Amino acid sequence: MSHVLEVEDLTVEFRLPEGILRAPDGISFSVGEREVLGIVGESGSGKSVTALSLMGLIPSPPGKVKAAKMEFMGKNLLKEVEEIRGKKISMVFQNPLNSLNPSMKIGAQLIEVLVNHMNMTKPEAKEKSIEIMKNLGIPSPENLMNRYPFEYSGGMRQRIMIAMAMLCNPKLLIADEPTTALDVTIQSQILYMFRELKEEFETSLIFITHDLGVIAQIADRVMVMYAGKQVENASVEDIFKNPKHPYTLGLLDSLPKLIPEKRKQRLLSIQGNVPGLLKPPKGCRFHPRCSKAMKICTEKEPPAFSVGSSTVWCWLYGREVANNEAAGN
């Protein structure tokens, strides 16, 4: 699969009065054409900062983005993000009210994006906006153009934001917890819309959530983050059927309905809290909460280990590799 996005060793450093906070801290990942990469992890793991860094939206100071590679369709995002943002990469946030202008009619907001970014005339922009909303299954788009955001429910506003993000036909859409504020029925409708959109517009998607249930419905590949680090990167099938990292197992434990009874017995529930990132634990950041932690986990940060088609940052798999090597296999 060819990649639209390749990221190597991405770190965002915040220089704060209390010290330096790094989240994400040295993560690498890629997104293939029409692939949905789900990023999952507890609050504060660095999911949003990762997304904002791809959009060039990290406030500086205090933030500084560093990466060995941050390439989007052959362009260096560290240098050329201004030309790409809002056109070839767009983003949808959790709260559409913060992104929509409350005092402007919806139609005027959509038209403005196309006039400014795509050099369209107003009639062309109006026609295109209506076409995109129709493609996304938004009911009565002509009528909607003459209304204000407050006249619609949260779910409909989020649909409008998705239409707005799709106006310039982006190759990559980043959605940061876009369904978190919505009730479950509306949430599945919006997830369905994202799935359709991928096919309709041939767009790749980065979908950020703290909810593995949502990941199960939308992602092809999953990056699990913990305290600024990635701990596992695997296909959605492997994450659910053959999870590797004790943290992934712990997250799955909170989803009893999706897990066969037998496996549930050996899963761990995650005790404790995500550590403060100003002074993260030495070695593996998850070790203070991990029932399988070994001495090495408290001393040395785990490198990436390939296990089948998954990549996992955990010494449990390093031990296997080390033992195999010692046995001469």
Ligand SMILES: Nc1ncnc2c1ncn2[C@@H]1O[C@H](COP(=O)(O)OP(=O)(O)OP(=O)(O)O)[C@@H](O)[C@H]1O
């Ligand atoms: N502008 C900023 N200045 C200082 N620190 C920041 C800033 N933005 C984020 N951080 C810190 O970076 C870390 C990662 O935050 P981030 O918002 O990416 O987490 P998250 O995984 O998206 O969590 P949530 O699910 O709560 O949004 C947190 O410790 C946060 O306090």
